[in-house]
Amino acid sequence: MDQRILIATRVVQELQPGNLVNLGIGLPTLVANHLPPGLEVYFQSENGIIGMGPVPEEGMEEPDLTDAGGGYVSALPGATSIDSAMSFGLIRGGHLDVTVLGGLQVDEAGHLANWMVPGKMVPGMGGAMDLVCGARRVIVAMTHTARGTPKIVPECTLPLTSVRRVDLVVTELAVIEPTEQGLVLKEIAPNVTVDEVLANTSARLLVPDQVPTMQLPG
Amino acid sequence: MDQRILIATRVVQELQPGNLVNLGIGLPTLVANHLPPGLEVYFQSENGIIGMGPVPEEGMEEPDLTDAGGGYVSALPGATSIDSAMSFGLIRGGHLDVTVLGGLQVDEAGHLANWMVPGKMVPGMGGAMDLVCGARRVIVAMTHTARGTPKIVPECTLPLTSVRRVDLVVTELAVIEPTEQGLVLKEIAPNVTVDEVLANTSARLLVPDQVPTMQLPG
Amino acid sequence: MKGIRLEAAVDLIPEGASLMIGGFMAVGTPERLMDELVRQHRGGLTVIANDTARPGVGIGKLIDARLVRRLIVSHIGTNPETQRQMLADELEVELVPQGTLAERVRAGGFGLGGVLTATGIGTSVEHGKQSLEIDGRRFLVELPLRADFALIRGKRCDHKGNLDYSLTARNFNPLMALAADTVIAEAASIVPVGVIPPDEVSTPGVVVDYVVQRN
Amino acid sequence: MKGIRLEAAVDLIPEGASLMIGGFMAVGTPERLMDELVRQHRGGLTVIANDTARPGVGIGKLIDARLVRRLIVSHIGTNPETQRQMLADELEVELVPQGTLAERVRAGGFGLGGVLTATGIGTSVEHGKQSLEIDGRRFLVELPLRADFALIRGKRCDHKGNLDYSLTARNFNPLMALAADTVIAEAASIVPVGVIPPDEVSTPGVVVDYVVQRN
Numbered sequence: 086m087d088q089r090i091l092i093a094t095r096v097v098q099e100l101q102p103g104n105l106v107n108l109g110i111g112l113p114t115l116v117a118n119h120l121p122p123g124l125e126v127y128f129q130s131e132n133g134i135i136g137m138g139p140v141p142e143e144g145m146e147e148p149d150l151t152d153a154g155g156g157y158v159s160a161l162p163g164a165t166s167i168d169s170a171m172s173f174g175l176i177r178g179g180h181l182d183v184t185v186l187g188g189l190q191v192d193e194a195g196h197l198a199n200w201m202v203p204g205k206m207v208p209g210m211g212g213a214m215d216l217v218c219g220a221r222r223v224i225v226a227m228t229h230t231a232r233g234t235p236k237i238v239p240e241c242t243l244p245l246t247s248v249r250r251v252d253l254v255v256t257e258l259a260v261i262e263p264t265e266q267g268l269v270l271k272e273i274a275p276n277v278t279v280d281e282v283l284a285n286t287s288a289r290l291l292v293p294d295q296v297p298t299m300q301l302p303g
Numbered sequence: 304m305d306q307r308i309l310i311a312t313r314v315v316q317e318l319q320p321g322n323l324v325n326l327g328i329g330l331p332t333l334v335a336n337h338l339p340p341g342l343e344v345y346f347q348s349e350n351g352i353i354g355m356g357p358v359p360e361e362g363m364e365e366p367d368l369t370d371a372g373g374g375y376v377s378a379l380p381g382a383t384s385i386d387s388a389m390s391f392g393l394i395r396g397g398h399l400d401v402t403v404l405g406g407l408q409v410d411e412a413g414h415l416a417n418w419m420v421p422g423k424m425v426p427g428m429g430g431a432m433d434l435v436c437g438a439r440r441v442i443v444a445m446t447h448t449a450r451g452t453p454k455i456v457p458e459c460t461l462p463l464t465s466v467r468r469v470d471l472v473v474t475e476l477a478v479i480e481p482t483e484q485g486l487v488l489k490e491i492a493p494n495v496t497v498d499e500v501l502a503n504t505s506a507r508l509l510v511p512d513q514v515p516t517m518q519l520p521g
Numbered sequence: 522m523k524g525i526r527l528e529a530a531v532d533l534i535p536e537g538a539s540l541m542i543g544g545f546m547a548v549g550t551p552e553r554l555m556d557e558l559v560r561q562h563r564g565g566l567t568v569i570a571n572d573t574a575r576p577g578v579g580i581g582k583l584i585d586a587r588l589v590r591r592l593i594v595s596h597i598g599t600n601p602e603t604q605r606q607m608l609a610d611e612l613e614v615e616l617v618p619q620g621t622l623a624e625r626v627r628a629g630g631f632g633l634g635g636v637l638t639a640t641g642i643g644t645s646v647e648h649g650k651q652s653l654e655i656d657g658r659r660f661l662v663e664l665p666l667r668a669d670f671a672l673i674r675g676k677r678c679d680h681k682g683n684l685d686y687s688l689t690a691r692n693f694n695p696l697m698a699l700a701a702d703t704v705i706a707e708a709a710s711i712v713p714v715g716v717i718p719p720d721e722v723s724t725p726g727v728v729v730d731y732v733v734q735r736n
Numbered sequence: 737m738k739g740i741r742l743e744a745a746v747d748l749i750p751e752g753a754s755l756m757i758g759g760f761m762a763v764g765t766p767e768r769l770m771d772e773l774v775r776q777h778r779g780g781l782t783v784i785a786n787d788t789a790r791p792g793v794g795i796g797k798l799i800d801a802r803l804v805r806r807l808i809v810s811h812i813g814t815n816p817e818t819q820r821q822m823l824a825d826e827l828e829v830e831l832v833p834q835g836t837l838a839e840r841v842r843a844g845g846f847g848l849g850g851v852l853t854a855t856g857i858g859t860s861v862e863h864g865k866q867s868l869e870i871d872g873r874r875f876l877v878e879l880p881l882r883a884d885f886a887l888i889r890g891k892r893c894d895h896k897g898n899l900d901y902s903l904t905a906r907n908f909n910p911l912m913a914l915a916a917d918t919v920i921a922e923a924a925s926i927v928p929v930g931v932i933p934p935d936e937v938s939t940p941g942v943v944v945d946y947v948v949q950r951n
């Protein structure tokens with residue numbers, strides 16, 4: 086299985102029926118493509134829609150209907166348009182059940198850095214700071230390392246997105262839960278060992294006696 | 304001329320074409336009935352409409368279309384519904400050109416008291432505090448005295464509605480402009496003398512050499 | 522979002538609950554929920570609303586039945602019974618300027634810690650409140666309001682709970698729809714999904730917990 | 737509200753003006769006004785917007801033409817030219833979390849002295865800002881934004897200037913429509929008064945100063 090698809094497939098298992106969900110740009114958007122049949126969730130796109138649907142077929146694109154990356158999307162029956170204040174009112178006010186975001190670093194405190202690399206890449210935080218601050222549940226979906234460098238670190242060296250502890254980190258190697266005590270290794274990917282996870286992680290991981298393997302659909 | 308109609312007729316002269324205007328409950332509502340032909344202003348009612356029109360003919364009342372007193376109104380072509388936050392955003396944000404409010408007392412500082420009489424009448428401030436604080440121009444339309452007791456006083460004894468200096472006071476006897484220097488007598492009503500105004504006013508009035516008489520339509 | 526019978530909806534509300542109730546002089550107030558609160562005699566309530574309308578109408582029904590212990594409103598002048606209960610110390614009333622009330626409810630629903638407004642500066646509204654000076658101008662720090670339940674009324678409600686509103690019956694309803702733990706909506710009609718186009722929905726169904734069955 | 741020719745609309749805007757510009761990745765951005773600003777080469781601008789889209793598109797056109805001196809936005813990651821100008825110190829950029837940006841613009845238009853938000857607490861966004869502790873939780877005091885002009889785009893505009901919006905082209909437009917001294921609107925179509933029902937108007941015509949003629 087493609088590593089990005091593995092991550093998306095595992096993240097999907099965290100969604101509950103009826104959830105209002107916001108997916109960050111990049112890897113997290115894949116989550117929408119891997120919902121099991123019958124699981125109805127509502128995707129919010131912070132540029133102003135609840136009930137975002139898949140990319141429309143060619144020729145049916147509407148220039149006034151896009152996702153937060155500016156790509157054409159569709160809208161499901163019952164979709165609603167919202168302005169930017171309402172969009173972030175839903176996010177900040179605790180109405181958003183889950184946000185799935187990409188990450189540059191996550192540290193032992195569960196802090197996420199995902200919006201800039203000083204001197205190199207300054208895209209801006211967009212909606213990320215509000216999302217991490219306000220969503221009921223924050224899931225970080227990211228590759229475990231960047232060109233071999235661990236992204237799960239003792240303490241973020243990049244500027245933080247928020248001081249709120251994120252709820253779950255899903256990578257192609259593991260599922261990790263930040264807790265009061267530190268980062269707990271909850272699951273490992275199929276065909277991956279605990280030692281491989283540890284070798285690719287510079288943060289201290291709390292490893293239970295039994296670490297189950299991710300249960301992914303065939 | 305009925306004294307209340309005299310006041311309303313004089314207040315109307317303060318309205319400019321295209322103004323967004325809010326009329327308080329009671330005497331100020333009469334202003335809407337005395338617009339000269341061709342003067343187009345927009346009446347906002349703070350319960351949620353811009354473009355409020357006159358009372359509809361019998362049988363055409365709509366229970367969901369009322370003024371702030373709960374009385375049936377109509378809506379003019381181009382009217383818009385707004386929620387309470389937007390309604391007061393327009394008021395507080397300086398978008399409302401004129402508010403016309405009733406008054407219990409106005410003092411030499413131009414302060415208005417119009418929302419309670421401690422121990423006797425505690426209706427609540429409703430929208431009055433936001434209106435006085437936020438409207439570009441605040442006009443107080445009230446009778447000059449209450450059962451013989453002056454309402455234009457050295458200093459309000461009733462709780463203030465705002466510390467913003469109101470812009471104009473119109474009574475059945477006079478037009479008075481609160482200024483940095485104090486209350487200036489700008490006009491007197493037809494068949495009223497300056498001495499009569501002074502006799503019915505306990506505040507100090509600044510009286511110019513010439514005080515013109517209100518020019519009212521026949 | 523679930524449909525719910527009127528009786529069951531009020532069954533959810535315990536004695537002493539805090540309720541935000543939409544409407545302005547009863548226009549836009551969910552009248553069937555008011556009647557059922559009275560029928561089930563659910564007392565000790567805290568009510569956050571614009572006003573208490575008149576005796577026998579809208580929130581006035583709750584006042585008549587003495588179900589309300591505490592009121593946070595902008596105006597009670599139209600309901601002599603509310604004034605009587607307040608002056609007799611049977612009812613605790615906090616008066617809030619209407620625009621400030623709207624912002625406090627919105628802040629509660631939008632996750633803001635509060636808003637700064639000049640409304641009320643130099644008046645009795647200022648008592649007990651923090652103020653901040655910004656660029657030489659003083660503002661009151663007004664804190665968010667939230668409630669256990671929001672009882673709202675819409676014009677149309679679709680099968681996903683999306684709501685729109687009618688003329689001056691809109692008022693506080695869309696603001697309160699975000700500011701309570703449980704949101705119960707009445708609507709003048711229930712329509713199939715898609716009847717209310719995306720651009721005309723004022724309250725998204727995702728924030729509505731229950732829609733009261735039509736009778 | 738007055739109709740105005742495109743050239744005359746941009747004529748109103750002096751060098752160095754501050755502009756709020758609606759749109760999100762150019763969706764909902766008044767594209768004809770962007771083109772005309774470039775054609776008349778109106779420079780030294782301060783732009784308040786969500787983003788600068790991409791080169792050649794929306795606000796990206798103003799960046800390409802180097803008309804912008806100062807930017808207040810939430811995101812510039814999609815426009816490498818904006819990043820280049822920023823890193824070369826040709827362009828001053830203030831990055832604001834998107835939800836905070838929306839509230840600051842709204843506060844500017846709604847006459848609030850500011851809002852309190854937890855967003856940004858403990859991050860670099862906090863630098864230089866006042867914070868308040870309320871019930872043991874810390875919030876940043878975020879101040880209002882206003883501009884000389886708001887350039888917005890609607891779906892339909894009636895002859896009184898009432899506007900509605902289309903799907904995700906709504907975004908910051910209705911907020912900015914209240915937060916500038918002069919509001920200039922483009923619309924996809926101009927319709928007779930009454931075509932947009934009262935309940936469907938998002939921006940009341942009373943706040944719109946000019947509507948750009950259709951071509």
